[in-house]
Amino acid sequence: MTDTMRPRRARSASPGQWLSRALVTILLLFFAAFFILPIVWLVLAPTKSNTQLLLDGPFSFGSLDQLGANWNELFAFGDGIFTTWLGNSTFYSFAALALTLIISIPAGYALALIQFRGRRVLLITTLVVMLIPNTALVLPIFLELSALRLIGNPLAVILPFSFFPFGVYLTYIYFSTAVSKDLLNAARIDGAGEVRVFTSVAMPLATPVIALVGFFSFVGNWNNYFLPFLVVGGTKIPVQVGLANLLSNVPAFNPTTASSIVIQLPTLALATLLSVAPILLIFLFAQRFLVEGMTAGGTKE
CATH class of the missing domain: 4.10.280 (MYOD Basic-Helix-Loop-Helix Domain, subunit B)
Structure with a gap:
């Protein structure tokens, strides 16, 4: 050998x-x-x-x-106010999510597959706005909502939440790389209009990116604290703002609390777990679509 x-x-x-x-x-x-x-x-x-x-x-x-x-x-705290906070967060997040999907998916499709005047300007504007920190937009959004007399109204939370340029960009990338243009052109040749091409051909193919945009939008909406803290109050606050209220009633964090009902640390920990439970449940049920959405644009057909 x-x-x-x-x-x-x-x-x-x-x-x-x-x-x-x-x-x-x-x-x-x-x-x-x-x-x-x-x-x-x-x-x-x-x-x-x-x-x-x-x-x-x-x-x-x-x-x-x-x-x-x-x-x-x-x-039992505050006559069941925690349940109200959870309900508010659910309403705000899902209402904003519906608006986000209605706006972001068609917008991303149009930017990716339709040629029109101003398309490049809109795409660049989307990218620039996407890079601006959300906290930098709080003051102009607050002034705008105040001018429209929406402060204290649920729309003051829902409308800013539905503004999601990152979702438009994700949809643009998906339709640009993962959807065959020949398939869409075949539908157009068969006589389908642009609306029907989008609803009957493009939308069924876009399930992964819809799930991805929806998940990111919902997580951002559910965890948002700063904007709801400024624009709504009382019983209209979401659970993230409510957790801050609970924290102020914990003697370990606020020894000077004068509230007649105090919250102990184990109860605060339970409230924290319940506040993140909806996101965990949605992730567990939607993780297959999320993985498909994140990997769909990796190769170009």
């Missing part, structure tokens, strides 16, 4: 390589612990009383009975 035919032995790693791998592993474990351990603590905290949370181990499990007691305390 010649030397060229002998199987090559795996080269052993040098001490320097072992050291670099060990450092990388330690670094990854550190960041994993840094992000995962607070989530584990948050999941376990609602099962404890306030005393158990402060004195017992941080990752010990309390009891289901205590979880039920914290649940009752949360939904």
Whole structure:
């Protein structure tokens, strides 16, 4: 057997390589612990009383009975105001989501597949607005809503939420790269008008990007705190603003609270979990479409 035919032995790693791998592993474990351990603590905290949370181990499990007691305390706060906050967030997010899809999907389709005057200007404007931080737009939006006398109205939350240039850009990329223009042209040759081509041919092919735009829009709407904090109040606030109100009634964070009803830390942790639960549920049910939407534009037909 010649030397060229002998199987090559795996080269052993040098001490320097072992050291670099060990450092990388330690670094990854550190960041994993840094992000995962607070989530584990948050999941376990609602099962404890306030005393158990402060004195017992941080990752010990309390009891289901205590979880039920914290649940009752949360939904009894303010005569069930937490349920109202959840309902407000649901209404604002889904109403804005519907408007976002109605506007973003046709707009992205038109920018990608229809030639018209001003198309390039609109595309560049969309990209520029997409790069502007949302907080930078809060003041002009507030002044505009004030001029229209919409402050305190649910429309003051829904209309700005439905403004989603990133969704237009995602749809533009999808239709530019993942949808065959020959298929659309074939429908036009068969006599279909532009509206019918869009509704009967393009829309069924755009399910992944619709799910992707819808998910990003819903997450952004649900988690938005600053704008609803400014434009609505009272019982109209969403759950993210409501969490700040709960925080002000926690003695550990606000020792000077004068409220007759205080919220303990385990109850606040339970409220936090419930505030993110809708996003987690939607992600679990829509993850297949989200993956398709994120990878559909990777290759051009």
